[in-house]
Amino acid sequence: MATSGGNYRNGTHKSSMKVDRSLSLNSNPKPSVKSKSLPSSGPRRNSTGSLAGGAAKDNAEVPGRVRVAVRLRPRNAEELVADADFADCVELQPELKRLKLRKNNWDSDTYEFDEVLTEFASQKRVYEVVAKPVVESVLDGYNGTIMAYGQTGTGKTYTLGRLGEEDTAARGIMVRAMEDILADVSFETDSVSVSYLQAPYTYMQLYMETIQDLLDPANDNIPIVEDPKTGDVSVPGASLVKIRDQQSFLELLRLGEAHRFAANTKLNTESSRSHAILMVQVKRAVKERDSAFSSENGISSQMKTLKPPIVRKGKLVVVDLAGSERIDKSGSEGHTLDEAKSINLSLSALGKCINALAENSAHVPVRDSKLTRLLKDSFGGTARTSLVITIGPSPRHRGETASTIMFGQRAMKVENMLKLKEEFDYKSLSRRLDIQLDKLIAEHERQQKAFEDEIERINIEAQNRISEFERNHADALEKERLKYQKDYMESIKKLEEQLVKNQQKNGSEKVPVGLKDDGSALTSNTKSSKLSAVEEVAELKKLLQKESLLRKAAEEEINNLKSQIAQWKRSEASGNSEILKLRKILADEASQKEKLEGEIGILQSQLLQLSFDADETRRRLDRGGSGKVPGGLESLMSQVKHHQQDSGNGGTGEKASIAKLFEQVGLQKILSLLEAEDSDVRIHAVKVVANLAAEGESMAKCLGLPSCLSLAALELEMNQEKIVQAGGLTSLLMLLRSSEDETIHRVAAGAIANLAMNETNQELIMSQGGIGLLSMTAANAEDPQTLRMVAGAIANLCGNDKLQMKLRDEGGIKALLGMVRCRHPDVLAQVARGIANFAKCESRASTQGTKTGRSLLIEDGALSWIVQNANNEASPIRRHIELALCHLSQHEANAKDMISGGALWELVRISRDCAREDIRTLAHRTLTSSPTFQAEMRRLRIDY
Secondary structure (H helix, E strand, O other): OOOOOOOOOOOOOOOOOOOOOOOOOOOOOOOOOOOOOOOOOOOOOOOOOOOOEEEEEEEOEEEOOOOEEEOOOOOOOOHHOOOOOOOEEEEEEEOOEEEEEEOOOOOOOEOOOOOEEEOOOOHHHHHHHHHHHHHHHHHHOOOEEEEEEEOOOOOOOOHOOOOOOOOOHHHOHHHHHHHHHHHOOOOOOOOEEEEEEEEEEEHHHHHOOOEEEEEEEEOOOOOOOEOOOOOOOOOOOOOOOOOOOOHHHHHHHHHHHOOOEEEEEOOOOOOOOOOEEEEEEEEEEOOHHHHHOOOOOOOHHHHHHHHHEEEEEEEEEEEEEOOOOHHHHOOOOHHHHHHHHHHHHHHHHHHHHHHHHHHOOOOOOHHHHHHHOOOOOOOOOEEEEOOOOOEEEEEEEEHHHHHHHHHHHHOOEEEEEHHHHHHHOOHHHHHHHHHHHHHHHHHHHHHHHHHHHHHHHHHHHHHHHHHHHHHHHHHHHHHHHHHHHHHHHHHHHHHHHHHHHHHHHHHHHOOOOOOOOHHHHHHHHHHHHHHHHHHHHHHHHHHHHHHHHHHHHHHHHHHHHHHHHHHHHHHHHHHHHHHHHHHHHHHHHHHHHHHHHHHHHHHHHHHHHHHHHHHHHHHHHHHHOOOOHHHHHHHHHHHHHHHHHHHHHHHHHHHHHHHHHHHHHOOOHHHHHHOOHHHHHHHHHHHHHHHHOOOOOOHHHHOOOOOHHHHHHHHHHHHHHHHHHEEEEEEHHHHHOOOOOOHHHHHHHHHEEEHOOOHHHHHHHHHHHHHHHHHHHHHHOHHHHHHHHHHHHHHHHOOOOHHHHHHOOOHHHHHHHHHHHHHHHHHHHHHHHHHHHHHHHHHHHHHHHHOOOHHHHHHOOHHHHHHHHOOOOOOOHHHHHHHHHHHOOOOHHHHHHHHOOOHHHHHHHHHHHOOOOHHHHHHHHHHHHHHHHHHHHHOOOOOO
């Protein structure tokens, strides 16, 4: 240890270290024993007293004993003077991992530990032997705990929380652990989150422990939530900060240390007066071949792409316990004395739990302190735990040193069962499939658009070429026709001229007087004229043949052009058919997507129903059977089961089965079964009453009403009136008060919710103390479906204008707000509906002038939750919250509170971005009509 003295505080240094991942989960050092007669601790399997509470095993569990190291603080300045003539009360043998505690000069006790660290041990060695195996386990997906225990002033905070700002070698376990974690994770796929808490014990909380957020001191009463199925303990109200670099983590540690309680005592000038707890949550993506879920063979490539990714969630808890002290030695008085008492009480509760676990006791008093509840997983649970006990050398404090050593010896007997925290990341798979689907749709649209553009281009090009060919052909034909016509006309003209010349020549010639009688001259002239006519005819025939050949060539060219036009038309038709095929494929893909989404919704509902049925079956098995049901009740139960099987068909069959049930059993007998001793009988009877409260036509038929009056609203009202007159409402409320079965609570609350839809029934429920019973049921319930039924009943009561004040005075609003702890979407939707109904009634009363002053919702602290969920992802929750904000803002008395609570920005968003036009219009009208809102928007320069 580099620094002496009991006053260890923090320093800071930023560094980086690569973790050597060579951890073997099955390797546990031998159990530490006292050299006299301390028994060795064997493995503890299926211990009913385990702090882990017997949670169900998701993966294979590995045994791992709590490892304990002892660290000796060097003498401080005061001890160097006061104890100069005395030897140290302890003697360390680190090579043998032993420690000797001197009773006197000639006698001593010897103890063995997993590690023995002398006063010269460096902070790096302390980290490597105590904390590094735990950090490696957390990186592999296990929970881990590192805790320091010892007398005040012996170096616990120095060992764990030293920042090393002045000396990097003095960095404590918290800083070094985060360096290793950040060096090993990849922020592309992994995440690291931090919470920093303290459990202060002040005078005002002498009899009630409180947990304070060191990162947000105003959050000073954080509740502890325990999962009823797995037994895991969490603090959901604490700040959770994501860490991406070492510097931001150091700043958080500085902030937390500045808010931590400390006091000056005789034993330590800066004694920690609270237990500091640092929680680091590491979420890592795992390759399929490295996962515990990847043992199945024969999976097709398509199934592998649809298989959700696997994540491992490890949690590292570093606990800096406040030091134990004796009042006579520390000199504590007044407020510091009260703090010391509370510290010693919590450490005593922790010691009792360690003793019970070490002795394999059937009962572990884990609920005696919030400290032991927070450390439930660390001792006897599923976390790998390392404990470092710090002691001083002074013989004046030998008693405290002996007590610390015995605490460590008992802790070494505690056996944990390490469990890998590995699960499927369905949200990541859903996001990945949505992105892939969007990419495919976009790519398909781009290809379709490109194909359509190409078809259009080809069509236009073909039309242009056809038009060009037709124009060229027409021009060529016209030119040929004109040319042939001109040639023909010239030929005719030449023939005519030749004929005229021949005629003139023949007519002008006369026979001479001395001509011979044989007429030989006339014969020669006639022959020559005949020869010229024959030549002309032959020439005309040649011209006619040439004209015929040209005509045939033109016709062939026209036929070629027509064939080209037909070919282009066929290509256009094939392109159109391809477009139709692509459109059909797109429509098939859209319908397939809708079908898959519907199947996913059905599977989710079936999964939820199976989980509920499993819980109910487990509770029945825990009760060990309900005995034999009497004959009459057995008959009724068989009729009820038969009705439930028929109800799946819906329609007339379900109504007829209800009517038959009325005729055979009778309403009075069904209500009498609500008081039966057998819990199964009561459950079936409550389910029947709940079905009757929601069914109307069967009751109308049993009462003999005409068919024309069998309307749904009339049937429902008459059915519920019959149940209330027969005392059914009183019996249901009595079940909420007397029964401890959560199934009965859930079904009874559902029946009351159905009855609460009637205004007369609402007043009866309130007059019989129903809101108080519903609030009590909500406070004790953990099942989301039970909370949803209770929230639905209170939401129906919130819609009655006459019951506003009474509902608020009897705790209805606080009960609604208390149920948001469940965080189930269905429960939050009912809570939001109740708040919206209450706000609407208040708005109506303010408009009518019957109510003045601030809203009761704002007075009960509902505004902050409303603002936080105004933009919730679930549309039912968001719609009701938006309506509630609009109704609250209509009353000017609420304007200032809504501005200070951040509701103005949500109203502006609603008026612009809300999906429903009526809500947008209501928000816009409210903002424009309120002078306070208008003035604030002008001040903030909001354009509206």
